[in-house]
Amino acid sequence: MKWLLLLLMMSQAFASHQQYRKRISQMKVEYDEADVLAEIKFGRELAAKILGKYQLLSDQKLQQYVSTLGAGLAQMIGRPELDYHFAVIVDDDINAYAGPGGYIFITSGAIALMKNEAQLIGVLAHEIAHVNKRSVVKKLKIRGDDDSLAAGLGVLIGGATASYRKALESALDKAFDLLFEEGISMKEELLADYLALLTLQAQGLNWQSYIDYLANMDKAIAKGQGEVVQKTHPPTSERIDSLNRHVKSWDESPKEVNQTRFKKYGKVN
Template identity: 35%
Template sequence: MRTLAFAIGLCVATQAGALGRLGSGAENLLNFGKKAADATREMTEEEEIALGRELAARVLGAAPLVEDQELQRYVNRVGMWLALQSERPDLPWRFGVIQSRSVNAFATPGGTVLITAGLYDRLRDESELAGVLGHEIVHIVRKHQLEAIKKAAGRALFSDLAGEAISRSGDQAVRMFGDEVLNAGMNIFASGLDKADEYDADLRGMVIAARGGYNPYGLVGVLQTLDSSGAGNASGMKLMLSTHPNPGDRIERLLDAVGERLEPYSGNPTPGRLYRPAR
């Protein structure tokens, strides 16, 4: 199978090829103005959910779910419990493990979290799974992807508008507003979020794990594994290292920020045993 990064990039390129023809220059400017306004307005929760589901469908088109219903039920059970500890428990949360040897996880607006089989296989216990899922849940709760998509889509729209002001032949092709937003979302999966968003998700994700009865330092354990894997340039680590801050830096920031405040929860017994697929 193609690498997940290449497949996601291919999805973006394919969507970019679905172009509509422009009409008159004046009509185009009006359309751009409407799209620019749409790109910067606040989305309703229903729109957020619909956007996230479309993005998740595109990721699944590149990397389908692992064909193991017991695994998927297990990850959803853990994920749903953690989502209940968040500030947006009523979103239609869905969790899944996808067929990719790359080491990564994805969250889409509105409640969908996907982790790769390559990452899942590196987890040592359920508290580490909770750390990963808690991190991704925070991205959705805090609307990190949604805000990044709006910014990226707005930049693309204004870039196209500038080009139209220079050349109004009527022959230039542009994507509809929906394509701009969807392509921005897919590009974020390949390029990553701002470091500040990742650090925020690390810290708040530990809190969610603790609320759920897990050892909050499970995420630190995952980062330690990734740090040692990255040092050896292990197969599948390229996408993770290109879309997230250095694992060692994340560990240092987490421990500096948390101090000993979560130590009382570090002895929490792991609620369940990590499910191991038969392969």
């Protein structure tokens, strides 16, 4: 009898402790509207910096195609508090970038390598997954006195003095390096790949085509078209292996890849 009572008390105490820990953890990482707006503002600055280095592709039809698909995907798997923006940038290197606040870039080299719409959806979903995870701002670790992003980034963005501008410049440089030199984290890249595959599966699209895209990318990297992606992502073979482990228990991949529409709008001009 005694040990039963003791067990009951222990389980109650354990449950209470778990709830307490959860509450404390939520208090520290809760992300509110001010944080979102700080993220958007910072993301906008970073996007302008990226566009200072890379030109927008002048093919309006392709830009509209990517933006339209991206908008739909953002509604499906993105954060509703953000307005997502998509652009194809001129670069033969095969890559895509997700900046804070929903600014997503895909290179013309990446589009040229794609064979169908399912592959494009997979790549866009991968980038939206990074935005969902707030990968860049988390990695920057800019937090204010109260542990909020708004008080940290917001202070840098709103600061009027030269020292604040210098600090913002430094944060932007760091964010730029994360995207183009250092990478976010290998673990997060693998997760984003998985979420891309899940998105395709949920849409009834051929998820195998995303794995095929990675395999083609690996070949292109060997020919020198993956300077950045090699530095910032896990080896492509590792990404493919990871995905193959995930899909082991899945039913066969559907056949649909939306080829016709991609042929019409997805060609790089």
